Amino acid sequence: MKQKIFLFLIAISFIVGLIGLYRYLTIGHSLLNLNSAVPWGLWVAVYIWFVGISAGNYFIVMFWNIIKNKKLSNLTTISAILSLSTLSAGLLSILLDLGHIERFYKLFISVNFSSVMGWMGFFYSIFTFILLVTLVLSFIKKDVTTKFYVAGIVISSLVILVESMLFARPPGKHWHSIIFPIHFFVTSILSGTGILMFIAGLLKKDNTSLISKTLLVLLIVNLVVEIIDIVSMGTISNLKIIYLLTANLIPIILLILNIHTLKTFVGLFCGIGVLATKYDSLITAQLKQPFKGFENAFFEPGLAFSYIPSFTEWLVTIFLISFSVTFFYVFYKSITSLSSKLVR
Amino acid sequence: MSTKIKEDILIRMQNDLKRALTKPVEKRKWAMLIDLRKCVGCHACTIACKAENVLPPGVVYRRVLEIESGKYPDVERHFVPVLCNHCDKTPCVDACPVKATKKRVDGIVDIDYNHCIGCRACLNACPYGARTSDFGKFYTQDTPKIQPYELRPAFEYQKKWYRKKGNSPIGNARKCHFCLHRIESGLLPECVVTCIGKATYFGDIEDKSSLIFEIINSNNVKVLKEKLKLKPRVYYIGLKEELL
CATH class of the missing domain: 1.20.120 (Four Helix Bundle (Hemerythrin (Met), subunit A))
Structure with a gap:
């Protein structure tokens, strides 16, 4: 019964979210409350949150594997599925946030290595590969060396740190402080x-x-x-x-x-x-304004130093969360049923 | 009896510009100088720029800060136009993940609209707040008809840009380009020719006979946020950074 209620709620969220997504894809960025003062809004927050959960939970499970805590290390399969589902939702979130979604492939073919964002495509690809390997190894119940777990810790840490550097780097922003990457790291592992x-x-x-x-x-x-x-x-x-x-x-x-x-x-x-x-x-x-009086230097819609997410932004966020939950549920159910079939 | 008529600075800069254009592009080094003592805070440059580049709501290339200082009765108002500084050390170019923005050999930082993915990383990287994003809005979008003046093309980077959904520059980062399309046609940037106080100078600072070279070298010029050491190409006379 509980499972039916859960599935019903997810289905409703998915449909409601899809309405928002459809509106956004047909009308465009003008539905968002983003502006030139706050160009990164709710979806970017959702993106860093999802990627934090993805890398954070994997980090902690790899740590438990290294200290050989069997009760905790048996969560490895769940952790890998959780990481994949949240990473997918996070990347989908940032993809939707782009002004030109159709040009995302340029992140791989025209990379600027002086840009932190430029490195991210590669880190996410390596992380996804590691997650898939973890999933396969835990599925076939193959013994894994400590080196693999250490690699998992290093990659997940790098994913979190590189992402935090995206924010910590710009001059003149509050992010431009040493505390931001630490804050990012701790909150990511905490949420995971x-x-x-x-x-x-x-x-x-x-x-x-x-x-x-x-x-x-x-x-x-x-x-x-x-x-x-x-x-x-x-x-x-x-x-x-x-x-x-x-x-x-x-x-x-x-x-x-x-x-x-x-x-x-x-x-x-x-x-x-x-x-x-x-x-x-x-x-x-x-x-934070770059200069005193900057906000009032030229005033018109789209330049205000304020931000409250629009209805469409919330709807698409609901879609992203329900997408992540559905991804996890379907993947987990498939893996467990496949596993029990193999045992039989 | 002969009377020597002082040459108008706009004509002088126009001639400087024509001379600079005869040089190969890599030998030109464009720069702007704003004499704050002459700025009256009319915002004509902001509006002229808006019209020239057909800028939509939320996109502005040049703003004029209005700052009050002192205590009654010794009060002052200061006007400081701010725009893209076309820095030699470019945090925006470093932040762009796909090399869509670059520093040209003539010193102008440009954006390849057809390459920009619209991630807006450059907006947050710029310490001058000089970049804005085109979110596809129109001033007359909630009226029965979007007015033709908003649908005419812009000529930025010497191309025709029609603002239509899915087409650049909608979805792109946008910023001042020193009216590159005008410069290349032998015209001064729109903000320079519109300035009623003739407070804005433009030209090739490599040309020692140019007006901008002459003024920069005979005045105490300053740049915005000098501590960041980004080597901006927009200079100011009469700048009081402590007020900003």
Whole structure:
């Protein structure tokens, strides 16, 4: 029954999201609330969030594999599927954000290696390859050497760090600080671990208490990084306050109290909460004016230093999330049924 | 009795321009100079640029900052036009993942509209906020008919650009190109000829007999955000960076 409700909700989200996607593809960027002051909006936040979950959960599972914690390392298959599904949704998100989607192939044939974005196509390709290899190896239950896990850790770390450099590099932006890559790294692993704990809880795996210990450590580290970030910026937004209270402090308390029934949802909350902090970091930095009086130097639609995502942006975000969940569900079900057939 | 009539600076710059065009392109080094003492803050340059390049809502190549300083009764207003600085060290060129934007040999930073994927990385890379993105909007889009003045072509980079859905420059990053299409036709940039205070100078700074060379070398000129060391090609006279 629960599964039917879940499938129904996903189907509804998918259809609603598809309506938004259709409108966007037929009408174009004018439906978005992006402007020249804030050219990167919700979809870019969703993209970095998805890629963070993808690389973050894989990083932590590879780490567990290295320390040979069998209870946790048996999540390798789920982790690889989760990484593939979120990476696909993240890349789809950034693809839709391009002004000329039809020219995306130029990222591979006309690469500018002085651009961090130019490197990303290659890192994502290598990461996808590693994920597929992991999936195959865990499916055929072949013993894997520690070197492979180390390679997995290195690649997933690079994916997170290279992506953070995209933001940390431009001069004159708040991102242009050493704390941004660290913040990016911690939140990515946190969101990956949170979503992994949620899935493990849903699938009734017996390792949620071990994952929750990792999540607790990550939440505390994240809280420290967030405080340093706030101090370095000198301001704090309302969204950040809500995030810190609901997706950081309350989960810490719940995990310390060790309420078993709530653990699954604590994971989900931590995972989704990271979207809020990534969105906040992304938008706040863009709202900084390059010069005093720049905002009022020439005023017209499309130049305002403010941003609230449009209805279409939300609809397409719903589509991307439901796409990721569907991808995971279909892939996981196919793998498990194929595996049981092979055993038979 | 003979009276020497002082040559108009626009005619002088026009002649400088024609002389520069006789040189090979790699020998020209275009630069702009804005004398803030002469700027009256009329915004004519902004509007002229908008009209010349058929710029849609949200796209602007040249803005004029209006800054007030001091305390009553000793107050001042400062006007600072800001545009693409055509830096020699170009964060925007470095940020472009597909080499769609590049520094030309004559110093102009251009954008290949047919190559740009519209990722807008260059917008966030520019510390001067000089780049804007064409999101496909029209001023008259919510009226019964989009007016013809918005549908006429722009001639940027010496090509005809019609703004239609899916076609460049819609979806592209856009910025000042020193009116390259005008320069190549022997005309000064539109903002230069429109400036009512004749505060904007343009020319080849490699040409020692040009007006811009003469003024840059006889005045204390400054550039915006000098600390970034990007070597901009837009110079200012009377710039008070501490006010910005």
